[in-house]
Amino acid sequence: MPSLVEVSPPVSAALRSGAPVVALESTIISHGLPRPGNLDAAREFEAILVGQGVTAATIALIDGVPRVGLTPDELERIATDESAVKVSSRDIAIAVARKVTGGTTVAATSVLAARAGIRVFATGGLGGVHRGASETFDESADLTVLSRTPITVVSAGVKSILDIPATLERLETLGVAVVGYRTSRFPAFWLSDSGCDQPVPARRDPAGNRRRQRRGQPRHRPGQRRSRREDLTVLVRTGRGACPLVAPPAPARAAPPPPAPASWSAGT
Numbered sequence: 001m002p003s004l005v006e007v008s009p010p011v012s013a014a015l016r017s018g019a020p021v022v023a024l025e026s027t028i029i030s031h032g033l034p035r036p037g038n039l040d041a042a043r044e045f046e047a048i049l050v051g052q053g054v055t056a057a058t059i060a061l062i063d064g065v066p067r068v069g070l071t072p073d074e075l076e077r078i079a080t081d082e083s084a085v086k087v088s089s090r091d092i093a094i095a096v097a098r099k100v101t102g103g104t105t106v107a108a109t110s111v112l113a114a115r116a117g118i119r120v121f122a123t124g125g126l127g128g129v130h131r132g133a134s135e136t137f138d139e140s141a142d143l144t145v146l147s148r149t150p151i152t153v154v155s156a157g158v159k160s161i162l163d164i165p166a167t168l169e170r171l172e173t174l175g176v177a178v179v180g181y182r183t184s185r186f187p188a189f190w191l192s193d194s195g196c197d198q199p200v201p202a203r204r205d206p207a208g209n210r211r212r213q214r215r216g217q218p219r220h221r222p223g224q225r226r227s228r229r230e231d232l233t234v235l236v237r238t239g240r241g242a243c244p245l246v247a248p249p250a251p252a253r254a255a256p257p258p259p260a261p262a263s264w265s266a267g268t
Helices: 010-017 026-032 037-051 072-080 089-098 106-116 139-147 166-174 208-213 226-238
Strands: 020-023 054-062 067-068 086-087 101-104 121-122 152-155 177-179 202-204 245-247
Touching: 010 020, 020 037, 020 106, 026 037, 026 054, 026 072, 026 086, 026 101, 037 054, 037 072, 054 072, 054 089, 054 106, 067 089, 067 106, 072 166, 072 208, 086 089, 089 106, 101 106, 106 121, 106 139, 106 152, 139 166
Parallel strands: 020 054, 020 121, 086 101, 121 152, 152 245, 177 202, 177 245
Antiparallel strands: 054 067, 054 101
């Protein structure tokens, strides 16, 4: 598999130099957003990263070749080709053999990004445990892939239609560390607060460090790790193959109020 993954020259150069690289999925382009706005959105996703000095690595399969970092033409093809398929982690080998073009899910993107040597992957919302899973066993492959893939996933929690308490329990069982970024409440995609009473296990709030520094207090307590990058490095190295999930909420001004807790069991 590693020899079949093609990494674009800009992404290769950034990885060799140690410059920041962030992977992006492509099913949101091929299947998630309506045409023609999906192409504009895909370009905007990459432009946001570039504006922060980060090399964007959108991942997809083009004619059966897993590509890490797309050219403008390839990005347009993923956005406009109605025959593009959805490729999850289990589908990669078959898609390569059949030489199909497809958008990669969170699971497939994580696998391919890690194989290319990328250590951070950003997406909107993960899959998880579906409501009624005790009867249907409907659970996203995202969770098991996260438990065995050494990459940091930055995501606004999981999709709001899921059974969020059960998803958090499943992440705990799988050994996936969950870190709330500037929040103690687990977000749910477009909801900054999922309404789940179960708090995130850990919180990272660099703004608090800056406030302490302004008040003349030490920026770091004794034994405290000194940077977000070091935090993530420690999580990856001690995670036994599992990735950490960093969950920043959507801006409160753009999010509706959290749902009532009863909605989890009612399916609303």
